[in-house]
Amino acid sequence: MPRSRIEGKAWISHEIPRLRPATVLDVGAGMGTYSNLLRALTPGASWSCVEIFEPYVERFALHAKYDVIHRADIRDFAWPMAYDVVILGDVLEHLTLDDARGVWATARAHARFVALSIPIVEYPQGPENGNVHEAHLQEWSHDMVLSELDGVWRWQVNPKIGAYLARGVR
Template sequence: MPSSQYYHISKIMEMIISLNPKSVLDIGSGFGKFGVLCREYLELWDGRQKYEFKRRIDCVEVFQQYISPLHQYIYNKIYNNDILDIAQELDIKYDLVLLIDVLEHFEKDDGSRLLRTLLKNNECILVSTPKNPSPQKDAFGNIHETHKSAWSPSELSSLGNIAFVRDDISWISVISLNSNVISNYNENIKRLRSHGKLPLETKLKRFAKQVPGVADTYKKLKVNRK
């Protein structure tokens, strides 16, 4: 279906925010959910007070019927192709390639070849694939929805430098041939998580500097606490 599990959205977005990519390729965009979330949290949360898009976010969606006006608004470019046919020909080196609930739809040989091509030509990839894919044939009239493979952490780890996120249902990881990308990611995600443990007053101070109107709310709270 043109969707993916909802339970790992917060984990994946934490990873994307920690990577802070200036360009993203969303492969198998489906309904366009992660394109929307990337626009929101990479664009609207970067401190600017202007409603405009500065980052490049493209998508690949092989099934024409999934492409909607939402895609036209969110994505800079839409490739209505099979990624296996165009991965080697893309003329952009993306900071981040998303393969979210996509890898299991490829035969193992095709999937391995695709991963290696993407890693060679782009900065890093974010993979989320179920540990035990359910039996699935076509859905919504789309034969590409068929589940064809299951992947192990050792298979993913053999591709390059990798960082996993703990999850009971899926293998979720960031992979790159550049060890610095993974090192920076690990540092950034630690910093992001530690920020969540800050005292309320510190959080409000930092938030107030970025969002209009919050500064006044913070001042009122501070006065009331006195």
């Protein structure tokens, strides 16, 4: 679904402004939740997004929420620059484990910090609203996040959603 559970949002909304980002990339923007929550808390920051599903751009008025919109699959994204913060908000569960690892490594290579929000319990979901990319392909747990995704240094675990911060390698 183009929106996500509220769990973890308060923690991420507290942590990202503390990083003082000048540039933010929101991967899988959906309805623009992270821009809605954080744009006012990151004054002067340039906000970009990657959205795979073209109809969401107009349906959720993403042009009003982001300075730059990239219509792309993050697995094939041609990163135009490095970012201070890359947000992977409810993205990795929509990928196979191998693809998720690759996206994670690439995001870390192009960021000072990566923020992740992900279901950490069984959370089945199929295609929705004509969007096949909404299907969950990989189940995650907190332990799996820590063992599979390098660089994680802070987190908050909620009943269904884990929120994580990782250091990038740029």
